[in-house]
Every structure is written in structure tokens, then in C-alpha cells.
Amino acid sequence: MGAKFAPSVANAFMAQWEEEAVYKNPPCELGLFKRFIDDILIIWNGSRETLEQFLSELNNNDRNIKLIWHIDMKKVEFLDLEISIEDDRLTTKTHFKEVSRNSYLPITSCHHKPWLYNIPKGQLVRIKRNCMKDADFVTQANLIGQRFVKKGYEEEQIKREIERIQNFPWKPEVCDIPVPNLFYGNTATLKCKVSNVFPKVLSVKWLKKKKDSEQKLPLSQNDGYNISDLTPEKQKDNTFTYKACIKFKPSIADEGEEFICRVEHPYLKEPVEKSTGPLTIEAKPTVSGPIKLSFTDSEEVLCSLDIEKFYPRNIQIKWNDKETSDCGKISQNDDRTYTINSEYKLPGSFFSLPDPVVRVSWKHDSMEDWESREMSVLDKEFPWKPEVCDIPVPNLFYGNTATLKCEVSNVFPKVLSVKWLKKKKDSEQKFPLSQNDGYNISDLTPEKQKDNTFTYKACIQFKPSIADEGEEFICRVEHPYLKEPVEKSTGPLTIEGASKQPEMCNCSVYEGGPWVAKGLCRLAFVGFRPASPPYKSMVMQKQLEAG
Template identity: 40%
Template sequence: MVKDIESPVWIYGQKTTLNCEAFNCTGDVKVIWVIKLRDGTQHEVSDMGSSDKEEEQPLMSREYEVTKEYDSQKMKGHVTTKLTFIPIISRHLGSTVSCRIVHQKKPVEKKFEVKSIYAKPTFVEPVQFTLSDQGDIQISVKLQKFYPQEMELGWFSKRGPSEEKIPSEVMKSNFGDTFDLESKCSVSGELFKDPTYKVIVRWKHQSMEESQSREMSVRDLPWHPKLQKFPIESVFQGDEVLLQCRVSDYFPDALTVKWFEKKMGSQDLEEISSPQKYKIPEISSHRMENKTFSSTAVLSYKRFDLSEKGVEFICRAEHPSLGTPIQTSIVQYRDTEAPTFILNNIQGPQIWFSGEKVTLYCAASYCKEGTQVIWMVKSAGVTISEIGEDGEDVNRDSHRSSGYVAHRERTEESDKEGLQDVTSSLTFTPSISKHQNISITCKILCDGKVKEKTFQHKYLYAKPTASGPIKLSLTDSGGVLCSLDIEGFYPSDIQMKWNDKKTLEPNRTTQNSDGTYSVHSEYKLPGRFFSHPDSVVRVSWKHGSMEDWESREMSVRDKDFPWKANVQDIPVPNLLIGRAAVLKFEVSNVFPDVLTVKWLKKEKGGQDLFPVVHNQTYNISELRPEKQKDKTFTYKLCLKFKPSISTEEGAEFICRVEHPTLEVPAEKSTGPLTIKGDYPLPSPV
């Protein structure tokens, strides 16, 4: 007797053992395990090794391991056999495993169908965090290589002991025989100002006995405060000294900066709070291009208020993302000399145009060797970018100086021995979205001293451009609505006039996403305005970025004029002697409705054209315009006559159409006519 095969839960990549027990076996017992894979391939493995040919299945005996044990104490003739291997979804899901026990040359077999194999999900580190323009944080996690596809996953917001479910989205993808999952949620960055706040993602899969989770707090965010590469800077303004300490790359906006002093020779560290001796303005933060925050802490004092022995000033920054505060320091003395080098005003254009390159120049005299020049871009007094010369790494983050190039133009010996004159340039291309309210500062660091000069442009312009030709449309009353779109200008003030008259129609001005403006201007004309081919509609505009007016024109003869008279060919019917014939065709897409039509006739063999007059012989239809849905006109032209051999055979009729949109009249011809006789058929004999 053979019991059913016992099988645990199959986990992809983990060893699995199948048990098969047989009872009342006599004599020698042979065990054969048969594995029939889902692709139809069959393997037999016995307790003596693989029965497949070694050259065909050299690894089979290593992939499948078979053991056989006798246990006479449990029951006489009791045999237990085990098959051990590592299941693979692509090979074993849907396969059949058989255990064949052969004793006394009588085989007994039990089968087991592999209906499920599980693959445990792998959590991918690191978790991805992304900042939005609105200050939200998008958190994204990935789980990979699990099977089957079903997965329970949820996001939770935790404050104290309570949890609240967070809306999320899940995207699944197939990776071979397993599945991958990416899930995202978005939470307000303000919540992470609380160090105890946590976001939890929790998942449960059929391959797992218990759910697993990952907690994230402000400490897990990738945006931790950084101190500037250079130490605290001293800026001398007469007897007053300003100490500046810049902190950047932090999020959320929850930075605290404290100043401390330690007198030389003392170990006591005192927090600075005296408003009489020191001034500490309130710190303000600024949003950077990478959506993190930056701020500059300032402490100012009078040089003569310092101790003669000197004072060490410490700038300490605290933030929820930091385990311990970060700090930097500088030692100042009463007799510290102000810098002796000369920094000239920054030179450059006062008027900037969006999209046109600008170069500013900063020159300093009597500098020592090794002088450094740093350009700073500031908004509302807060530094948002620092640019070192020729690729020097100032911020450690190259995106900060994106679009700015600083270059050392020259370094020359000055007229004072051992000193140098230096000139540095900053080149960039202004845009309305980035440069409306910014200033550019040139900072010189020489022999431990700092001097700065700031440049502020007077005007920032973006030049207007016409997006296309004047657009014309027809009104229900038969008039023409003219319009033009002017785009990409700044500031918003712009003058518009049509045919040298200021339009009475209000211009519709809108602001674009890049900070520039667009205007839609309209002007109404009567339909008869274009009845003369020399009529021209002109729109002109003037903006602060332009030296003079610019304009666009449109006439009926322009290629962009939307209505050109379309003259059809003249279809020629069968012409029979003495029977009434009609030559008819259409002229469509006509505007304005001032069509002129002339019928002409060329005699057989002749070259002269003779006008066809409406009379008893030739009936010329009256010109009647038919208004169409698109508000243009269509004319049906018709000439009726009774052809004869003597007057029409070989003759040619020509219709000449004139319209203001046509540079030359359009002519359509029947070609030489052929007249057929209209004779009765002979009677049958």
C-alpha cells in the first residue's frame, strides 16, 4: 500500500521536499520519482540516481535528490522515500510528480499535481521620495518577483498610537513568470515637521505567514541640511562686521539656527541673546530649484565690542531630519583688519531680454594669489544659487548652477608688488520665470577676507512674436472678423492698432505658464472691404522691448487669404442637332460676392474670341449667389442653346471668370464641340 504524496507549500527558490510512504513491502524495493513538466518533458529519478542519459541530462541528479529509508519499527515492510529539489515557476507550475514503488516486480504509483507555487516579494531599497511644487512628498516603493499576482497593500499615516489610511495608487507589471509592483502615495510635507510623524506601507502576500511593513519618518527623507562649503563669512561694513552662515538642501521648512560665542581661553559656550551687543535678524528661507529650502543666518556686531583676546562664533543648525545638530565656526579678533583689496562695481547691460545671452563682469584690484570669486544669484535677499569659476564645485549639487557659467577672464600683476588684478565673468540666458526679481552678487574671497558687490537689472523684457498670419473669419451679417495672436512678451503692456486705428474691440491678454503674456486682438471689417484687389488690412503692435512698430498685412491676393474662387471645369454633354443643350458648372468658395462672368465663343479654325450675348439663340442664366453654411457664396453658371452643324460644329465656348482673389481671370473651355445627327433608326425589313 502507498500513501498519498505529502507536500508542503512550494516557495520559488527554496528547497521543497515531497514524502511518499509505502507499507507491507517485501523483498527488494525500488523507488522511481517521475517528474512531468508542463512543457511535456518527463524526467525519471530513482534512489540509484537519474535514469536519463547522462549526456542528455548531466545536471538532473543534482537538480533532484531522492532518498529511501526502511523503518521496521514503525511497521513491517515500511519504506519512506523523499524527493528534494528547488521549484521554479516556469518549469514546475502545472507539472505532475509521481512516486512509483516497485516490489516483487509489481509497481504501485501515486501522483501529485503541482497547482500552486509561491514566490515571496522582495522589497526594493531605497524608498523613492519626490518633492512637488506644492510642497507635497510623493513616496514610492517597489515589490519585485512575487507570484501569484494578488497582493494586499496599504498606506497609513501614523500620529501617536492612531493610524489613518492614505489614498494610493498601484501599478503592476509582469516580469517573466513573476510580478513586480510599484505603489505611490502623496502626503503633505508639513506633516514631517513633527519628528514623531510616520508613514507606513504594509503588504501581505499568499507566500507570507504574516504581513510586513516599512516605516518612514523625517529621518528617512533624503533632504538634510548642509552647511556651505566655505566657513562662516565675514563681511565688513565700516566698523560693523556681518557674519553669514548659509544652510541649504533641507526639507521640510523647519530649520532653527542658533549662534553661540566662546571667548578665547575659555571653555564656556554661551548662546548669544544680547540685543545690545549683537544683532541677529530673523532668518528667512527660500525655495530652491530642486524644491528644497535654503537660508542664510546673519549675526552682526561692532568690531570694537569684541574681547581683545578674540571670540569664536559658532553657527548651529537644528532640523527634524538630523540626529544631532550641525555647526561651523569662525574666530574673530578686535584688531581684525578689513580687506584692503578693491572690488569694483559689476559691469553689464541694465536691460535683459528673455532668451538672449547676458554677460556680467566683476573686477578686483590688489588681490593676493589664490583669490576666489563666487557668483551668487539672490531672490528677495536670499541666495538661491552659487556659481564657482570654471566648474568649481561650490554647492556640491551641479543643478543649482544650471544655466550659469562663471569664468576667470584674466589674472594679471597689479601695480603693487606681489598683488594681482582679477576679472571674472558670469554668463547666462535670462528667462521671465527665473529672473524677474533676482539680483546678482559677486563675492571675492582674499586672504580670509570677503567683499561683495551686487548688480540689479533695470528692465527684463520678452519680445513679442506673432504666432502666424492674420486670421479671417466670416460673420453672420456678412462682415469679416480679423484677428491676430501675439505671444511670449513681458511685461504685459502692449499697444495694438488696425489699419492705423486703435481697435475698439477689447484685447484679451492672458498670462502663460512661463510668466510671459499673450494677447488676442480682433477687428471687424465690412465684407465689401475686400471687393477691390488692392485692399489691405494691417495690424501693428508696439512693446517696450521693441524700438519701433511691427506689423502684419493681409490682402485678397495673399496666399493665406482663406477664400479663393474655385472655378470648376465645364462638362460637355452629348450634343444633338436641333436638340436643346445646356453647358453648366459652378464657381464656389466665393467671397466677397462680386463675381464677373463672360461667355466667349471661338469659331471653328479661328483664333478670335467673340462675346456671347444673351438672345434667342443663346440663353445665359442670371448670376445669383447662393450663400453656403461656411458663409461663402456659390454661383451656378449656365448657357443654353440648340446646336447646329453650321454654327457649333468645331466651335469652342469659353467662360471667363473674374474675382478680386484671382490675379488673372480664370478661363474654362469646352474644347472644340462635336455635333451628332439626330436621325430616326431605319425600320426592320
């Protein structure tokens, strides 16, 4: 074509033309349009008349491009191929032009002899690659062989070369693609192994076929796929093995689609494709929160749990090892995974049992075995744990009846034990108190709250004595949902003075002497406490004027 750059310029010129004339608004009958520089192959899914009309419209251009075409229903020539339809399938063989002549280098050429003998080998390999039928290869190989014999090549060597290529021992073997379990969001690797490769000239492409479609789309790194480079591994028999790998993160949108590995090699008549078949994508259920407990209007306990991000939709759920017919309300997320809110009702009396445990189990296709989550009354997420308030201590007066109260709220179930204890001053020993010791201890009466929990008020009445000074009253609360008893203390008690005025028990008057100018009166009081103001001592003195 003249200058070295001429094919590139011609190719660019034709590409711009076909972009505007063909691809911008392609007719619906156009099944295939392939071009190599100025040679074009078209497959038309319409009548001959509509094809000729389309070609005439292509010729109507201002670029001085004129197409000359040959239309046939059975056979066409394209480049060095003769393409024909036999039994509703395409078949190919090498096309020799009418002007083809025996222009091969003679054996007497001054070229290096191994180079010369590689010429018939290369031509025979081309014939082998182009011919899909063995019969066509034998016919065309013998034709080419005779041309080389006429150029002085040894006939026996040409025959041996034809036989070797016809029965070529090294044809790439493409293995099936093993498909691992594919989990949504988890990186997966697909591998296609190609063995018995020689020479090490291999081309591999990864394609993707959409669900309910026959179109195959090429995949690339830019599409979010990690496609590894091809690295040949030499084997003991001097052939090579390749492992084509592609990594990706499956999404639910990949469900039902196919990944295809297309392998091309000079010794393959046509590309070999291996498919994964329609993919099955699974998403393993996740549980992020604890079991939630709440009351119903009928005073039952409603247990609920959210199981999220699973696919496909079917899932099995058990509550306390009892499989439920109605698993719960299932909703679909934006990423096409599913979330279920499973609920189960338990009688309130269930939590009065020793060590009650609520257990929910689930099983999904993506799981090998059942998984579960439990809620125990000792778990920190358990909503109903008794809350024991501090004991408010009133002013305590000697001999006056006093009441101490300890309030316990958020109780469920209504199983509560309360004991009153007393700790002596300067001692760590605690003594239980009872009605027989002169204390009035009220019965525990639960008060139901709006949230269906209960509140208790533990009360003890007593008359403080001076002996109670510095001692402590302790309220000990026990409940099945408390790991250990909770104790609240009043702290050391302070007993205030008596409720009556101090009584005078003695009064003495002394007259002044010669050295005393005034008289002295001494008063004694009893029955009051403490010794601090308003009285500074048990005995008060007052000076009186003499006389």
C-alpha cells in the same frame, strides 16, 4: 596636533557630530554657527538663558565632546580675530593670546635674507587684513614692529614697511555690473570687472538673492549656469585685471531677483559685493500664424490674431492703424508669459474696395519699434478665393437646344464677372459671345451659402450646328481676389446625329444582264450625321434577286 592627518580626522569627527546635533534640528534662535576644526563661533538671536540651555544640550552626547564657552554681548575672540559690535556693526582686529610671545626668527638666522625680511611683511599684511579700523592697524602694527626690532631687524625698514602697507596702492577696484536687456530664453552674460589687483590672488563667487528675501544662495555650474574661469590680464602698470563672467538663460522666475558678484582679496578688509539690482525680464512677442478671417452673424468680417509668449503683460495693438481700447483676451501660459487673442470687426463692404489689406500692429516694452502683420486678398492664406468648377458637357445634338453651366463657389464679396468665349477649331483665337449672336446667356445671380460666401452659376444656351464640331466654349471668370482671370473650357465639341430619321432622296433599280444573274437596287439618304455606324456610308446597296 600630532600626526599630519590628525586635523583632517578631527574635522571629520566634529562634522559628523554637528550634522546630527545642530543642523538636523536647529533652534530658531540660531543665527550663525561656524566651526574651524574645534573652534566654534555662534550668533544667537535669543536670551542668554536659552543659549546656555542649547550649549548644555550639545554637551549631552556620547562622543566625549565637551564644549567650553565664553558668552559676551559686545566682544568675542575667534581664532586670530577679535570680533566686536560697534554702532550696530561688526568690526574686527587681530586677537593676540595671553601666551603670545616674541618667537620670530632673529635677523642673525642663517636663512636667506630676502626670506627673513618677508616675515615682517607677511605679518603686517595679516594685521592689515584683520583690522577694519586704521587706528587698530597702526597700534597693532607698531606692536609687531617692535618685536621685530628686538630680533635685530632694522627699525627704519620696519617703519617703511608699515607705512607702505598702511597706504598700500593696489587695492582691487570692483566695477559695477552692467546689466544688458534680458530676454526670456535668450542666453545672457553678466560681467564683473576687477582691476588694480596685486598680487594676482583673487577669489570671486556668484550669488543670487531671491525676490523679497535677504538670503544669498551660491551659484554653480550644476545649477545650469556657465561660470567662466578667472584669467588675469596683466596691465602696463604691472597690476592685473580680472573679468568674472556668468552666462544663463533668463526665465520669468528670475524677475525681481538679484545676481551678486562677491570679490575677495588679501588686501580687502572684507569681501566686496556688487549687485545687478532687481532684474527685469522681458519676453518679445511672437506671431506664428497668419491673420484669421471669419464671418459674424451680422455679416461682418471678424479679424483675429494670436500674439504669444510676451512679458510683461502690457501690450499695445492697432488694427488698420487704429489703436483699440480693448486689446483682446489675455491668458497666462505655464511659463508665466502671456498670450493675447486680439479681434477686430470690419464691414463686409471693406473687401469690395480696391486692393483691401488688413493690417495688425503691436508694440511691447521688449521691442524698439512697432511690428505688424498683413493679410492681402492675394495672400495664399486668404480664405475666400473663387473656386471655378469644370464645365460638364452634355450630349450635343444637332439642332437641339443645349445648356452649358459653369459653377463658381466660395465667392466673397459678391463681385464677380463672367464672360463666355468661343475658340474655333485649329485656332487659338477666342471670340466673345453675346445675346446678339444667337446665344442665351443668363444673368448672374448670387446664391448665399451657410458660410456666408456666395455661389454663382453661369449658363449659356445655344442650338448646336455642324459648324460647332471641334470648337470650344470657354467660361472666363474675373474677381478682385484672383491674380488673373480663370478660364474653364469644354474642350473640342462633338455634335451628334440629327434628331430625325435619315431621308431617302433617290432609288434606282438595275436589271441583270446575260452575265448578271441578279438585279441591283441603289438607295441614297441625306440629313443624318455622323458618317459612322449605324450607317457606314451615304449610299447603301442591296442585292435583289432578279425577276
